Amino acid sequence: MSNVVGYARVSTREQSPEAQEAELRAAGAVRVFVDHGESSRIADRPQWKACGDYLRPGDTLVIRALDRIAGTEQMAIELIRDLGRRGVRLRSLTEPFLDVDTSTPMGEAIVGIMAVLAQLRVATIRENTRRGLAHARAQGRVGGRPSVMTPERTAAAVRLRQDGHSIQHIATVLGVGKSSVARALARNEDDLNAVQ
Template sequence: MATHTGHLIGYARVFTEDQEAQLQLDALAEAGCSRIFTDKASGRATDRPELAAALDYLRPGDTLCVWKLDRFARSLIDLVTMVDTLAARGIGFTVLTGALASIDPNTPDGHLMLQVVGAMAEFERSLIKDRTRTGLEAARAQGRTGGRPTVMDADKLAAAQARRAKGESVMAIAKALGVSRATPCRALADAE
């Protein structure tokens, strides 16, 4: 096992702009991270500028610390590649919570566990994705569709088009129809 005498550097990620990373940030700070990088991006996003900045910032002897494994890697291949790249640079890797919190992925045994846990997480995501797809297909077969109900029915769309043809502003149309400003904008654009 390599001894990491450098800094503990944290990485946090939330899926959307609406989510707060405070739980992760608090845990990383409590673990002793001297610097924390935070991305707001889905796990499938390939552009994670703060992760790139964290990887660039790390020096031999440092350790990259993440709150949970799913906040770091998108797939098993991605996980193993990044951890191997860190190890080759003399940089450690640690996970604070979840399946890898109690093992050291910088040891041969820990590296094996990392691969096993990563494979199980990827398998679970695949099962969830498959069940969701199957459920949506079954709902469509029964005539149900997901999502929010449409606000602009055919009558409201016709009224919006007539008002727009008379030169009314989108804001005035929205107010007259009792909908948000974005609703007639979208509906009129889609109709054209």
């Protein structure tokens, strides 16, 4: 006999899962597993594992929203596929497109479309970030921490290097790391080559 099984999760111990539990029971859940203070990015949540052990082929897992079980799109897709392979139907109360039988060809196609959309979203974010960084560099802005190698320190490093001192000695004199000195000298060399 198939069951409707609920899973609820709250991110902090202070939050109450009662509203989620009530919604899941109203949707027909005969048993509700609840994780308190657990991140959705962690797959090893105690009650999530217990829920997985409890589910049987033909059961329906009902959740309030996909973010209750998965913290990333990739994790969500893997969980949906796994449930489908096990013959468990997934139903979200707030996302009607998730009320599909993922063990059928149509359900698997929907999961495939979700995977493509998730990859597209990641690629779009990556491309937008790359464009934003390129634009910032073109405006003379560089991300990250400010370099410890100020123009004065760089000029001193160049002079010391021309006098034959090692990068380690220069770093000690300037009170900075060797890698900072090496990068500053390399940038200075590139700038000189660009001018010539």
